[in-house]
Amino acid sequence: MRTLAGSAKSSRVTRREFLGGAVAAAAAPYILPGRIFAGTAPSDRFGIGVIGAGGRGGDHLNTCLGRGDCQVLAVCDPQQAKRDGAKKHVEDHYAQKAGAGTYKGCGSSSDFRELLALPGIDAVFIASPENWHALQLIAAVKAGKDVYCEKAMTLSHAEGLAVCDTVRRYGRVVQIGMQQRSWGIFRQACELVRNQYIGKLHTIHVSVPGGRALPNAAPKPVPPGIDYEMWLGPAPYTPYDDQKCSFNWYFMLDYCLGWIQSWGIHYLDVAQWGAPSLCTKPLAVQGAAVFPADGPANTSITWKVELDTADGIHTIYTDDTQGRHGVKFSGDKGWVFVNRSGISAEPATLLKVKLRPEEEHLYEAYDHHQCFFDCVRSRKDPSAPVEVGHSGNCLAIVSDVATRLERKVQWDWAAQRFVNDDEANRMLSRPMRVPWTI
Numbered sequence: 001m002r003t004l005a006g007s008a009k010s011s012r013v014t015r016r017e018f019l020g021g022a023v024a025a026a027a028a029p030y031i032l033p034g035r036i037f038a039g040t041a042p043s044d045r046f047g048i049g050v051i052g053a054g055g056r057g058g059d060h061l062n063t064c065l066g067r068g069d070c071q072v073l074a075v076c077d078p079q080q081a082k083r084d085g086a087k088k089h090v091e092d093h094y095a096q097k098a099g100a101g102t103y104k105g106c107g108s109s110s111d112f113r114e115l116l117a118l119p120g121i122d123a124v125f126i127a128s129p130e131n132w133h134a135l136q137l138i139a140a141v142k143a144g145k146d147v148y149c150e151k152a153m154t155l156s157h158a159e160g161l162a163v164c165d166t167v168r169r170y171g172r173v174v175q176i177g178m179q180q181r182s183w184g185i186f187r188q189a190c191e192l193v194r195n196q197y198i199g200k201l202h203t204i205h206v207s208v209p210g211g212r213a214l215p216n217a218a219p220k221p222v223p224p225g226i227d228y229e230m231w232l233g234p235a236p237y238t239p240y241d242d243q244k245c246s247f248n249w250y251f252m253l254d255y256c257l258g259w260i261q262s263w264g265i266h267y268l269d270v271a272q273w274g275a276p277s278l279c280t281k282p283l284a285v286q287g288a289a290v291f292p293a294d295g296p297a298n299t300s301i302t303w304k305v306e307l308d309t310a311d312g313i314h315t316i317y318t319d320d321t322q323g324r325h326g327v328k329f330s331g332d333k334g335w336v337f338v339n340r341s342g343i344s345a346e347p348a349t350l351l352k353v354k355l356r357p358e359e360e361h362l363y364e365a366y367d368h369h370q371c372f373f374d375c376v377r378s379r380k381d382p383s384a385p386v387e388v389g390h391s392g393n394c395l396a397i398v399s400d401v402a403t404r405l406e407r408k409v410q411w412d413w414a415a416q417r418f419v420n421d422d423e424a425n426r427m428l429s430r431p432m433r434v435p436w437t438i
Contacts, residue, residue: 075106110230173376174385178269191360209319213251278395284409286306
């Protein structure tokens, strides 16, 4: 695989050890025919590892398999059925592309550290639950890997600060999976706002899908094929039950803040892109939420949060009750609304605006994965770097804190703390279960 400036090499585990000896040349050569990589030389090919073999991990896996400049070398997931399925998918793909024989050159493990120690991996995709993100991202960066990490970037605010510091100290390229930064209509909306085509911005409405409650489930033995310790990781130990190790983790506070964070980050990020003072000026935040009355879900189902910046921008952040989530920027001369279905504006002629060279142009990217790989080569920042991942996530975290405290809080971006509020500040970090630490 290609050698990148500053890449770290580890000898803790050999490729043969990781694959369990599956790379015997007669059965499954590691070197695949160059034609299946569109003529890309091995020295210019990215070796890829994917951590998390669920839905998002599968999407990243398929993207990398479809690229001539990538070779997927390993997958990691604590659930054997998922990682075996991902491994088979990779090997079947390369065997089919080769047109003859079989291929057994994709490693698999329940432990991400083994994947990071595997020689030849240049870039890692992280698609695990959010309680894992900071640990895995920091470990990957320290191992000399460039990283594409799913949103939300971290579970807690303190983890976000640690990630930003580590990425910059080690000089790695990190793209956070807030893909609307690489989507033309979102950039168009934010450029209209930042260049004051709607006049002076005064109000932002942000709406995303709401959360859910979950039924109770009795504790039971961990099923065969699940490395439950590696699934829990730094989260507090709780007995296994049928709600664990599934999509339901999104609504359990040990693993995620819920969709006020994990879905919300997408449109909160659009809000901060269009109105940078949301993440630079002091904020007054107040809100209320409805939480499940029973069951293992303990993140908000519905919420309404109001955030006011020191320069007079009023943001209303809610769950989606009208079936049309998105972001609406309102100014004294018009408005623009954008979501994944399209963009609209009043007056409608705003959508025909062509920016002049001297006006503010935002980062131009049209494919989030392509942007990541372009930046791995150029060593420039991608469209959603760690600081953006952290600040957008902070908006979700301070919103959640305000709803749980049920009172107004004051957020100071410069200090990265709540103002004179020890109770709120204690909610900015999470303890990690031994032996995990960052």
